[in-house]
Amino acid sequence: MAGHVIHLKPIGSALDEHLPVDHKLSTVYRVGAGLMGLLLLIFGVLGLTHNIGFFDTGGDTVAGLNTNGALSVLSILVGVLLFVGMVRGGNAASTLNITLGVLFIASGFVNLALLETGLNFLAFEIQNVLFSFVVGVMLMWFGMYGRVGSALPHDNPYWRARHPQEADREARSRPGRSR
Structure with missing residues (x-):
C-alpha cells in the first residue's frame, strides 16, 4: 500500500488526451464556439439592458425571443464559456461545443415541457425552444465537424x-x- 502513488490530473485534461490533435480542424471548432458565444453574449447583454426582472415571465422580448434577467445572465455565462473554448481551441473546443450542443437540445425539450406552467422561470416561449434546438444543432455540428x-x-x-x-x-x- 505504501508504494502506490496516485497521480491527479487537472479536470478536463483527461477527457481529451486520448484524442488526436488536428490543428486544421481547430479553426472550425474555434469559429463555431466564437460565433455561438457572440450570439448568446449579445442576446444576454441586450436582455440585461432592458431592465427586465430576474424571474419575470411577463413576455418581455429581445431580438424576437422572450427573456428575463435569469435567462440573460445564463446566456452571458454560456457565451463567455464558449469564448473560453474559442481561445483554448483544439479538442477542448470541440468537446465543449458538442457538450453544450447536447445541453441546448436537452434544454429545448425540458423547456418545451415547461411551457405554460408555473415552472417556466426562464420565460421560454416556443420561439426560445426552437432557438435552443437550432443553437444546439449548430454547436454539435461545429464540434463534430471532421471528428465524427x-x-x-x-x-x-x-x-x-x-x-x-x-x-x-x-x-x-x-x-x-x-x-
Whole structure:
C-alpha cells in the first residue's frame, strides 16, 4: 500500500488526451464556439439592458425571443464559456461545443415541457425552444465537424486513431510519407 502513488490530473485534461490533435480542424471548432458565444453574449447583454426582472415571465422580448434577467445572465455565462473554448481551441473546443450542443437540445425539450406552467422561470416561449434546438444543432455540428462520420478521409487524425492497423498499413505502403 505504501508504494502506490496516485497521480491527479487537472479536470478536463483527461477527457481529451486520448484524442488526436488536428490543428486544421481547430479553426472550425474555434469559429463555431466564437460565433455561438457572440450570439448568446449579445442576446444576454441586450436582455440585461432592458431592465427586465430576474424571474419575470411577463413576455418581455429581445431580438424576437422572450427573456428575463435569469435567462440573460445564463446566456452571458454560456457565451463567455464558449469564448473560453474559442481561445483554448483544439479538442477542448470541440468537446465543449458538442457538450453544450447536447445541453441546448436537452434544454429545448425540458423547456418545451415547461411551457405554460408555473415552472417556466426562464420565460421560454416556443420561439426560445426552437432557438435552443437550432443553437444546439449548430454547436454539435461545429464540434463534430471532421471528428465524427462514416466517410472521414484516411488522413484525418480521428480516422487514424480509430483504425490504427489500417493507418499503419497505408503509411507503410506510401514510402517517404510520414503518418
